[in-house]
Amino acid sequence: MRRRQILGLAVMLMAATARGQETGVVEGFVGFGDNFPPPKKLTVTKDHVVCGRSVPDEEFVIDPASHGLANAVIFWALPEGEQAPAGPPTVVLAQEGCRYEPHVQVAGAGAGTLQVLNNDGILHNVHVYDDDGNTFFNFAQPGFKKQIDKDLPDSRIINVQCDVHDWMSAWIISLPNSRYAITDAQGRFRLEGLAPGSQQVRIWHEGLGSSSKAVTVVAGQVATLDFVIGK
Numbered sequence: 709m710r711r712r713q714i715l716g717l718a719v720m721l722m723a724a725t726a727r728g729q730e731t732g733v734v735e736g737f738v739g740f741g742d743n744f745p746p747p748k749k750l751t752v753t754k755d756h757v758v759c760g761r762s763v764p765d766e767e768f769v770i771d772p773a774s775h776g777l778a779n780a781v782i783f784w785a786l787p788e789g790e791q792a793p794a795g796p797p798t799v800v801l802a803q804e805g806c807r808y809e810p811h812v813q814v815a816g817a818g819a820g821t822l823q824v825l826n827n828d829g830i831l832h833n834v835h836v837y838d839d840d841g842n843t844f845f846n847f848a849q850p851g852f853k854k855q856i857d858k859d860l861p862d863s864r865i866i867n868v869q870c871d872v873h874d875w876m877s878a879w880i881i882s883l884p885n886s887r888y889a890i891t892d893a894q895g896r897f898r899l900e901g902l903a904p905g906s907q908q909v910r911i912w913h914e915g916l917g918s919s920s921k922a923v924t925v926v927a928g929q930v931a932t933l934d935f936v937i938g939k
């Protein structure tokens with residue numbers, strides 16, 4: 709019995725190693741050359757006790773050292789028949805200090821619920837738009853209503869805004885058939901487990917829209933892919 713267990717473990721390890729050799733990694737950078745927009749502040753017009761007087765504009769979050777752009781979504785469409793790794797079934801969006809947290813997130817495969825949290829104790833109004841700018845939901849969330857759950861809208865790019873505080877904005881990207889990464893504060897990303905071959909990798913950013921770039925993945929290697937805007 710014990711021998712069979714050890715044998716089974718060995719077979720599993722071999723299978724894992726073989727799978728590891730079959731895939732590759734893409735690492736890269738999204739950011740600007742020497743010219744990039746300076747950081748902006750948005751004026752807070754009400755509820756100052758909770759919201760403060762100003763909030764950072766989160767559309768272009770750029771690291772001054774690397775010129776890297778945060779919150780760009782990189783996605784790799786999976787070949788037909790390949791399953792995306794299951795993500796959390798619930799997408800959580802919190803309202804904190806009259807900002808949304810997180811500002812950009814991805815709903816992975818299997819996600820079906822949008823859970824909106826009100827941590828502020830004041831009225832917010834959650835307005836959810838689809839790809840075409842049409843309203844999916846528009847509901848008030850008074851301060852005492854800490855959590856509201858809705859079905860996650862069936863849309864690729866979901867924008868959430870607050871009708872009470874017009875500076876509040878968040879994005880949820882729904883990618884059921886993709887692997888994805890979101891750039892960090894330095895504009896870096898890493899996509900793992902990619903099948904070898906050449907493919908267009910797509911990028912989306914709220915202020916720049918969509919574009920794509922070709923990259924060739926080699927099994928067991930790290931390919932580099934940079935999106936640099938301007939010079």
Ligand SMILES: [Cu+2]
Pocket residue numbers: 806831832833870871872873876
């Ligand atoms: Cu609000």
